[in-house]
Amino acid sequence: MNVNDIPVIDTDVLVIGGGTAGPMAAVTAKEQNPELRVILLEKANVKRSGAISMGMDGLNNAIVPGHATPEQYVKEITIANDGIVHQPALMAYAQRSFSMIEKLDSWGVHFQKDETGDYDMKKVHHLGTYVLPMPEGHNVKKILYRRLRRNRVEIENRFQATRLLKDPDGNIAGMIGVNTRTAEPIIIRAKSVIMATGAAGRIGLPTSGYLFGTYENPSNNGDGHAMAYHVGADLVNLECFQINPLLKDYNGPACAYVTGPLGGFTSNAYGERFIECDYWSGQMMLEFFKELEGGNGPVFLKLDHLAEETIQEIETVLHTNERPSRGRFHDGRHTDYRSRMVEMHISEIGFCSGHSASGVWVDETGATTVPGLYGAGDMASVAHSYMLGAFVYGQICGESAAVFAAKRGEPQLDEAYITEELKRIRAPLLREDGIPPAQMEYKVRRLVNDYLQPPKVTRKMEIGLERILAVREDVPNLCAADPHELLRAMEVQSIIDCAEMAARASLYRTESRWGLYHYRVDHPEQNDQDWFCHSRLYKDENGNMASGTRPVAPYIVDLGEEKDAYQKLRVEKTASA
Amino acid sequence: MPTANQRTTVPVLVDEEKCIADKGCTVCIDVCPLDVLWINPDTGKAHMKYDECWYCMPCEADCPTGAVTVDIPYLLR
Numbered sequence: 001m002n003v004n005d006i007p008v009i010d011t012d013v014l015v016i017g018g019g020t021a022g023p024m025a026a027v028t029a030k031e032q033n034p035e036l037r038v039i040l041l042e043k044a045n046v047k048r049s050g051a052i053s054m055g056m057d058g059l060n061n062a063i064v065p066g067h068a069t070p071e072q073y074v075k076e077i078t079i080a081n082d083g084i085v086h087q088p089a090l091m092a093y094a095q096r097s098f099s100m101i102e103k104l105d106s107w108g109v110h111f112q113k114d115e116t117g118d119y120d121m122k123k124v125h126h127l128g129t130y131v132l133p134m135p136e137g138h139n140v141k142k143i144l145y146r147r148l149r150r151n152r153v154e155i156e157n158r159f160q161a162t163r164l165l166k167d168p169d170g171n172i173a174g175m176i177g178v179n180t181r182t183a184e185p186i187i188i189r190a191k192s193v194i195m196a197t198g199a200a201g202r203i204g205l206p207t208s209g210y211l212f213g214t215y216e217n218p219s220n221n222g223d224g225h226a227m228a229y230h231v232g233a234d235l236v237n238l239e240c241f242q243i244n245p246l247l248k249d250y251n252g253p254a255c256a257y258v259t260g261p262l263g264g265f266t267s268n269a270y271g272e273r274f275i276e277c278d279y280w281s282g283q284m285m286l287e288f289f290k291e292l293e294g295g296n297g298p299v300f301l302k303l304d305h306l307a308e309e310t311i312q313e314i315e316t317v318l319h320t321n322e323r324p325s326r327g328r329f330h331d332g333r334h335t336d337y338r339s340r341m342v343e344m345h346i347s348e349i350g351f352c353s354g355h356s357a358s359g360v361w362v363d364e365t366g367a368t369t370v371p372g373l374y375g376a377g378d379m380a381s382v383a384h385s386y387m388l389g390a391f392v393y394g395q396i397c398g399e400s401a402a403v404f405a406a407k408r409g410e411p412q413l414d415e416a417y418i419t420e421e422l423k424r425i426r427a428p429l430l431r432e433d434g435i436p437p438a439q440m441e442y443k444v445r446r447l448v449n450d451y452l453q454p455p456k457v458t459r460k461m462e463i464g465l466e467r468i469l470a471v472r473e474d475v476p477n478l479c480a481a482d483p484h485e486l487l488r489a490m491e492v493q494s495i496i497d498c499a500e501m502a503a504r505a506s507l508y509r510t511e512s513r514w515g516l517y518h519y520r521v522d523h524p525e526q527n528d529q530d531w532f533c534h535s536r537l538y539k540d541e542n543g544n545m546a547s548g549t550r551p552v553a554p555y556i557v558d559l560g561e562e563k564d565a566y567q568k569l570r571v572e573k574t575a576s577a
Numbered sequence: 578m579p580t581a582n583q584r585t586t587v588p589v590l591v592d593e594e595k596c597i598a599d600k601g602c603t604v605c606i607d608v609c610p611l612d613v614l615w616i617n618p619d620t621g622k623a624h625m626k627y628d629e630c631w632y633c634m635p636c637e638a639d640c641p642t643g644a645v646t647v648d649i650p651y652l653l654r
Contacts, residue, residue: 048609053633054635433579
């Protein structure tokens with residue numbers, strides 16, 4: 001079949017995004033049913049793409065028998081998210097967490113074990129013990145790639161998906177996209193689609209001003225969030241921003257998970273501990289922010305009290321794994337963990353369920369609100385998923401999508417919609433002069449910082465939304481000189497979509513929740529009476545961005561006496577200096 | 578809307594003596610998540626064509642001849 005002279009590729013299962021969740025989803029679909037055709041589409045190259053391109057130094061949410069139970073985990077993550085979670089989805093993760101660790105272990109991923117051969121678990125969370133170091137975690141992507149080849153998953157590298165397709169009944173039908181090196185369009189008809197497109201990490205601007213110095217891999221720019229929105233899927237809790245504690249000017253985490261168990265901690269300017277627990281929660285980030293902006297600021301990572309061999313161990317992990325350029329950054333500034341504390345700061349904002357709780361709504365089967373469309377990893381709404389959650393939901397989505405594809409006939413394509421989308425893709429290349437994508441991107445991301453970065457103020461956000469919409473008016477002048485610039489031109493349109501979503505979602509929830517993530521100065525209190533619910537963001541029948549609510553599903557794990565534990569994160573006795 | 582050309586220093590350096598891109602190697606070009614490394618048509622060697630770097634280092638780690646060095650971008654240094 002051809003549409004507009006472009007051959008249509010047919011597949012049973014299409015996976016968009018080849019980082020962490022995507023490869024696991026594709027392998028699982030094949031394992032489930034080897035007869036299915038499974039295509040994995042990746043904007044970069046699956047060998048080194050996504051959030052863990054250079055590996056990962058630990059699991060932050062491992063539920064290992066003898067150390068924690070699924071019930072304890074579901075309770076802790078519910079409390080850390082001020083109650084707004086879908087517990088059945090957390091439980092589905094928690095129950096598969098250990099079998100996934102064993103699966104990865106059998107594939108050759110190395111986890112730290114103690115002298116008796118047990119997993120060497122560390123306590124970083126406020127209540128339970130869930131952190132499992134993986135000091136040799138630099139080979140994860142290689143291991144995933146081997147599995148993709150062994151299971152004969154078809155890989156399409158350097159293709160950017162730009163829009164999802166639906167059939168007349170509202171089921172998913174495939175996608176349209178473009179080759180990032182040749183600008184040739186691609187149309188894939190699929191019986192089911194799994195999105196694993198990562199965080200929306202390029203909405204805000206890092207304080208350095210360098211567009212690509214983001215916390216998230218910058219190829220995770222929110223294409224998936226935008227595509228899900230345009231195809232009619234619900235997104236939830238987007239006002240629950242991701243904001244992480246980082247080294248000042250460097251996008252690596254300060255790594256409480258690595259340094260904490262070895263005696264390092266987050267301190268104020270006087271070398272004093274001010275938070276009880278370094279686990280990344282909105283409440284912790286609010287205390288971090290207050291210290292950063294207060295008279296005891298800024299905030300530092302304190303390691304200079306540790307023994308030489310401990311510091312060497314920390315350096316080995318931090319400078320060879322997730323962010324190996326970190327040692328080079330310190331060398332350039334003559335910073336040595338032994339002699340002084342390292343200045344910290346907070347990241348730009350983003351949407352990332354890996355660390356917070358926002359994203360495309362999925363239930364405990366990985367299903368979005370569009371039949372046949374599934375979501376896994378940082379883009380889907382399961383709270384605090386991290387890498388292991390991406391693997392588990394990749395697996396869950398792989399199973400669900402394989403079943404959906406097997407019981408379905410060939411989807412019908414909407415040729416008029418495809419024609420319109422091909423026009424949108426080609427437009428920036430057809431213009432001889434106009435606004436280069438980098439300039440438009442800088443502008444919209446700078447507006448996000450100025451108007452949407454917490455503390456959030458209603459009038460400021462209204463102005464911000466107005467200014468973001470004004471940038472959208474400039475899109476018809478967007479101009480690309482070559483296929484690579486076209487990639488950026490398509491990305492900036494997703495970034496504008498995400499910026500608008502961030503503004504509208506933040507304006508909708510008229511309370512404060514999740515600590516710094518949704519700290520509204522003019523609505524400072526948490527209001528459970530009116531706002532104990534998910535917020536929805538979706539495209540309404542007139543094509544407008546709309547908001548609504550979704551009730552929180554009844555809890556399957558009771559919170560008990562610890563329900564306010566994350567409200568008490570500040571160390572009681574503060575600095576007297 | 579007329580445009581201007583603005584120069585910028587780039588963080589990825591390729592030692593042209595060691596680079597074997599002219600012999601058909603494309604390892605660094607393949608692994609870059611942001612697709613900013615391309616063959617320089619004048620020399621046949623790899624170079625950083627776009628200043629859009631995450632300094633994540635697969636290009637340096639995977640280069641078979643040790644020709645690639647990743648610096649921290651100047652704005653962050």
